[in-house]
Amino acid sequence: MQYHFFRISAVTPGETAEEFNRFLRSHRVLNVNREFVSQGENSFWALAVEYLPGEATVKSPRSANRRNRVDYKELLPPDAFQLFVLLREWRKQTAEQEGVPVYTIFTNEQLAEMAQRGCASKDELQTIDGIGQGRLEKYAEAVLGLIRKQGDEAGR
Known part of the structure; x- marks a missing residue:
């Protein structure tokens, strides 16, 4: 474990606060x-950071999400x-009506497989x-109805 110390002005934090956040x-x-x-106009924050040497391993959930996201359009x-x-879209509406997260209905992977296969029966759906x-x-x-409807529209 190591320590790093910062003194950040309460009046004009500026570059020191940015350096602290980068650290x-x-x-x-x-x-x-x-x-x-x-200390009046000279008031400041005294900060002692305990850290482990080496780079941070925890990434923000947002950047991790982007990196692992599948582009189904491609x-x-x-x-x-x-x-x-x-x-x-059907899954989103259904989840809202049932008050549950969308993934509890079907995952994106399951929906993609349904779409790619063009499942026509319950038996085909059950193989996913x-x-x-x-x-x-x-x-x-509901799912089979949407698949049939989309197939009929594509066939026109």
Whole structure:
């Protein structure tokens, strides 16, 4: 464990505050001890940062999400992607009505597989990993109806 100390002006934090934030983002921080020192216009924050040597290993959830996100528009053929978007919109509306997260209905991977295969029956849906009897009973008719509808519109 190592320590790094900062003194940040309470009146004009400026560059020192930015340096402090850069340090926090680039190190594996264990603890930050802070103390406000009141000296009128010379008041400042005294900060002691306990950290482990080496680079930070924790990335923000937002950047990790972007890095792991699958671009289904590139992955799926245009007609399958169009169906995928339709299925995703149905899933969103259904989740809102049921008050549950969208992934509890079907995951993006499951929707993409449905769209790519163009499933025409409950048996075909059931071959998709993670889709069991409960989901089939609850959602199969709606999903199969959307797939049929999209197929009919594409056939025109």
